[in-house]
Amino acid sequence: xxxxxxxxxxxxxxxxxxxxxxxxxxxxxxxxxxxxxxxxxxxxxxxxxxxxxxxxxxxxxxxxxxxxxxxxxxxxxxxxxxxxxxxxxxxxxxxxxxxxxxxxxxxxxxxxxxxxxxxxxxxxxxxxxxxxxxxxxxxxxxxxxxxxxxxxxxxxxxxxxxxxxxxxxxxxxxxxxxxxxxxxxxxxxxxxxxxxxxxxxxxxxxxxxxxxxxxxxxxxxxxxxxxxxxxxxxxxxxxxxxxxxxxxxxxxxxxxxxx
Amino acid sequence: xxxxxxxxxxxxxxxxxxxxxxxxxxxxxxxxxxxxxxxxxxxxxxxxxxxxxxxxxxxxxxxxxxxxxxxxxxxxxxxxxxxxxxxxxxxxxxxxxxxxxxxxxxxxxxxxxxxxxxxxxxxxxxxxxxxxxxxxxxxxxxxxxxxxxxxxxxxxxxxxxxxxxxxxxxxxxxxxxxxxxxxxxxxxxxxxxxxxxxxxxxxxxxxxxxxxxxxxxxxxxxxxxxxxxxxxxxxxxxxxxxxxxxxxxxxxxxxxxxx
Numbered sequence: 001x002x003x004x005x006x007x008x009x010x011x012x013x014x015x016x017x018x019x020x021x022x023x024x025x026x027x028x029x030x031x032x033x034x035x036x037x038x039x040x041x042x043x044x045x046x047x048x049x050x051x052x053x054x055x056x057x058x059x060x061x062x063x064x065x066x067x068x069x070x071x072x073x074x075x076x077x078x079x080x081x082x083x084x085x086x087x088x089x090x091x092x093x094x095x096x097x098x099x100x101x102x103x104x105x106x107x108x109x110x111x112x113x114x115x116x117x118x119x120x121x122x123x124x125x126x127x128x129x130x131x132x133x134x135x136x137x138x139x140x141x142x143x144x145x146x147x148x149x150x151x152x153x154x155x156x157x158x159x160x161x162x163x164x165x166x167x168x169x170x171x172x173x174x175x176x177x178x179x180x181x182x183x184x185x186x187x188x189x190x191x192x193x194x195x196x197x198x199x200x201x202x203x204x205x206x207x208x209x210x211x212x213x214x215x216x217x218x219x220x221x222x223x224x225x226x227x228x229x230x231x232x233x234x235x236x237x238x239x240x241x242x243x244x245x246x247x248x249x250x251x252x253x254x255x256x257x258x259x
Numbered sequence: 260x261x262x263x264x265x266x267x268x269x270x271x272x273x274x275x276x277x278x279x280x281x282x283x284x285x286x287x288x289x290x291x292x293x294x295x296x297x298x299x300x301x302x303x304x305x306x307x308x309x310x311x312x313x314x315x316x317x318x319x320x321x322x323x324x325x326x327x328x329x330x331x332x333x334x335x336x337x338x339x340x341x342x343x344x345x346x347x348x349x350x351x352x353x354x355x356x357x358x359x360x361x362x363x364x365x366x367x368x369x370x371x372x373x374x375x376x377x378x379x380x381x382x383x384x385x386x387x388x389x390x391x392x393x394x395x396x397x398x399x400x401x402x403x404x405x406x407x408x409x410x411x412x413x414x415x416x417x418x419x420x421x422x423x424x425x426x427x428x429x430x431x432x433x434x435x436x437x438x439x440x441x442x443x444x445x446x447x448x449x450x451x452x453x454x455x456x457x458x459x460x461x462x463x464x465x466x467x468x469x470x471x472x473x474x475x476x477x478x479x480x481x482x483x484x485x486x487x488x489x490x491x492x493x494x495x496x497x498x499x500x501x502x503x504x505x506x507x508x509x510x511x512x513x514x515x516x517x518x
C-alpha cells in the first residue's frame with residue numbers, strides 16, 4: 001500500500017515504522033513542524049511535508065495520528081476527494097469526524113505507543129472500524145498482518161475500550177503515585193512496593209480479577225479501614241480516594257464472581 | 260530455631276514451609292480446627308495442637324499468623340511467660356498488642372502470600388520490628404536468611420507500607436474489575452486489556468510513576484473526559500470513581516515529577 005502518515009508523534013512513529021517494516025510504501029509524512037516531519041520521514045524513506053496542500057491525493061491510505069483535539073483541524077484542511085481511505089487512531093473520537101470522505105475508518109490500539117519503547121505489535125489488539133463493510137475488511141486485513149489479534153469493533157465498543165483503558169492504565173498509575181507518596185512520607189522507598197504492583201497485574205492475566213480481590217474492604221475489616229483512614233488524615237485527597245474505592249469494593253461484595 | 264506457628268492459613272503456611280526449608284525446627288502448629296493444624300503440621304513434620312494450653316513454652320519463636328481481628332484473642336489465651344519471642348505478621352496491627360510478653364515483634368511481608376501460589380521469598384521485602392534492639396536484631400537476622408531485602412522498620416513505617424499496599428494492590432485490582440465490567444457491557448473480552456494492565460505495572464518497575472502519567476486528565480483533554488463521563492452515565496459508581504481519580508490527576512499536575 002501507498003500510505004501517508006499525518007502526524008509525527010508517538011503513534012505516528014509506530015504506524016510509520018511498523019507499516020514500513022511490513023513492506024508498505026510510506027509515501028509522505030506530514031507535520032506542521034517540518035523538522036519533525038523530516039525526522040520521521042528519514043526513518044521510513046518518505047517525503048516530509050509541512051503543508052497539507054502538498055499531500056499526494058492518490059495514495060491508498062491516510063493515517064491521521066495527531067492529538068485528539070487536532071483531528072478536526074487536520075480533517076478541515078484535507079481535500080474531501082482523496083483517493084484512498086482516511087483513518088484516525090483515536091479511541092474516543094467519533095468515526096463521523098471523517099464523514100466528509102468517501103472511505104474512512106479508525107485504527108485504535110488500546111495500548112500506549114511510545115517512541116522510546118519498542119513494542120511487540122503482535123500483542124496489541126488493534127480495534128478496526130470502517131464506514132463500510134469493504135473499508136472495514138481492507139483495514140482489518142492490513143492490521144492483521146501487524147497483529148493477529150486485531151478485530152472489528154463498533155464505535156460504542158471502541159469508546160468502551162477507551163474508557164476501560166483509563167481504568168486499566170491511567171488510574172492504576174495514579175494509585176501507584178499515591179502509594180509512592182505514602183511510603184515516602186515515612187522515608188521508605190517506593191521499590192518496596194514494586195513486587196506487589198507487578199504481582200497484582202500478573203495475577204489477572206490468568207485469573208478473573210473478581211476472584212482475587214483482597215484487602216480490608218473485601219474482608220469487612222473495619223478496624224483496619226479505620227486505622228488506614230486515621231493514617232491518611234493528613235490529606236483530604238488521599239482519604240477521599242481511599243473511602244471511594246473502599247466503598248465500591250464493599251458494595252461489589254456478593255456480586256457475580258465475589259465471595 | 261525451635262518455632263511454633265499459630266495459625267494454619269495462607270500466611271502461616273508460608274512461614275512454616277519457608278522456615279522449615281531453611282532448616283529450622285517447626286515444633287508445633289496451632290489451629291482451633293485440628294484438621295487444619297494437622298494438614299500443615301504434616302507438611303513441616305510438626306506436632307499439631309488445637310488448644311493453646313498444649314503450646315510448648317520453651318520455644319525460641321512464636322509466630323502468630325492469624326487474621327488481624329483474631330490476634331488479640333490468641334494473645335489473651337497465651338501464657339505471658341513464654342520463653343521465646345512472640346511476633347505477629349499483620350501490617351496494620353500495633354506492636355503493642357503483644358506487650359504482655361517480654362520479647363515481641365512483627366514480621367510483616369508487604370505482599371500477599373497465598374498457599375496455592377509459590378513465591379520467591381528473596382523478592383519479598385519483609386518489614387521487621389522488635390520491642391528491643393536485641394529482639395529486632397534477632398528477628399532481622401532470621402528474616403535476612405529468607406530474603407536479603409528484609410529491613411527494620413518502625414510502627415509508623417509499617418502502617419504506611421500497609422496503607423500503600425492497599426493503593427498498590429487492592430485498589431488497582433478493583434479498577435481492573437471495573438474495566439472488565441465496562442468492556443463486557445459492550446460484549447468485548449477482558450483479555451483485550453491484559454497487555455495494557457501488565458505494561459502499566461511493568462513500566463513503574465524502572466520509571467517513576469510520576470513521570471509516566473498519561474490519559475485525558477493528564478492532557479487536560481476536557482472533550483474526552485466529557486465523552487467518557489457520558490459513556491459512564493449508566494452507573495453513578497463508575498462516574499464517581501472516574502471523576503474522583505480524574506480530579507486527583509489534574510490536581511497533581513505540575514507537582515514534583517510531573518509536567
